[in-house]
Amino acid sequence: MSGTVVFESMKPLVAVTMGSLPGDERRGPRTSLNVAYMQAVEGAGAVPVLLAPEMSEGAIEALMAQVSGLVLTGGGDIDPARYGQKPHPKTTGVLAARDEMEDAATLWALERDLPILAICRGLQMLNVSLGGSLHQHLPDIYGEGIKHAQTEHGFPRGEATHGARIQARTCLAALLGTQDARVNSMHHQGLDRLGDGLTATAWAEDGCIEGAEMRGRRFVVGVQWHPEEMVGSSEEARRLFAGFTAAARKTTR
Template sequence: MARPVIGVTCYVEPAKFTVWDMPAALLPYMYVEHITRAGGQPVILPPAGDPSSLVGRLDGLIIAGGGDIDPARYGRVAAPQTGYVRKFRDEAEFGLMAAALRAGLPFLGICRGLQVLNVALGGTLHQHLPDVVGSMDHSPAPGTFGRIPVRLSPPLATIYGDSDLTPAHYHHQAIDRLADGLEVTARSDDGTIEAVEVIGAPFALAVQWHPEADEDGPLFDALIRAAA
């Protein structure tokens, strides 16, 4: 049986590899490993051309982590802490998100992917979460994941087989106003929205944490099952 084809968005950033130092389309390899382990075939989707035109050729979609969304997309002026905004990536991923939702494509948003989903449907973001919750726990240090307990409700509790989880976090932004059409499926103890689903969609979930950073990957397994 052919593996379901899973498109994954990616970064475009300066990178050093072997003898080279140049802009590169790149993705942490943990995503590739989890998709492959779960039985899918990963295909990286750089923010170039019109990736939304590929939706009909995909069996599933992941919008991966990355820098901040341009706050102008939700009617705000950029805060001093907002950074790594890549407007070309916003353009590509918002178009891709809209096309995937129209097509009912199985979808998993991770970190930035949750924020793209919320803003695409009309929601807003807290631009610097420490100013809201009073701690740096969600993003403790550059390049360091934080571990914060979250409380899950269905369908995430069903996927994980538990209502309590302590996943890897690395985010300084989060949902402020929840978009119409989304339902909250996880929160942390400080009230931060940590996961949502699209109401009425067969499989359209997004989490604020980084499931690719853990050895087990029930979210990836669930996406591949939905895409198969």
């Protein structure tokens, strides 16, 4: 038993951001997270610690002071006022408390060079926190050639539906072990103007940015797809979470 405790204590704690669901007649407001994130983080050898939108600033700081990495997860759209735009008719799921929580956690991690893995909305949040902007509705920009919101067209969440070209000699290319990835897609927004220090590293066939990273950092990598939904079938997805965990382990407090 003591040996198990020692082994578990060696695993890095990583913050995983959550969303919220509104209350109804049966239940009050509640936090939410797709279990695939926790399974992917644990499967890679880390321990997920959940970070909720409703937490106070002090609680967020106290939690971030204990972790060795941050996973920014997928979810609803970011308030476009954060990057100087008015809402598009298709912009939906905005939650100010989540925007504020993730912005605070992102800036905390960046200031201390904690590893960050940013997924889908998480990549968009990273970009906005760094001063970048978003395309609020991809069909307006890239057309309908690629179904970026694949579940709306009958494709399962974990199915790869389009390609992503990975830039050579980047952290993402090294992590995935390929420059030609097959990815899933569950988003209708994407990166437009890149934030300070952020470099695009992957693109879909239509030109939509599928990955970005910050060079000169311990580990700040974002992808527009959902690798947590693909860890059971994709070696590239497993490598991405393993690389993040390895970076977090090196910063274990």
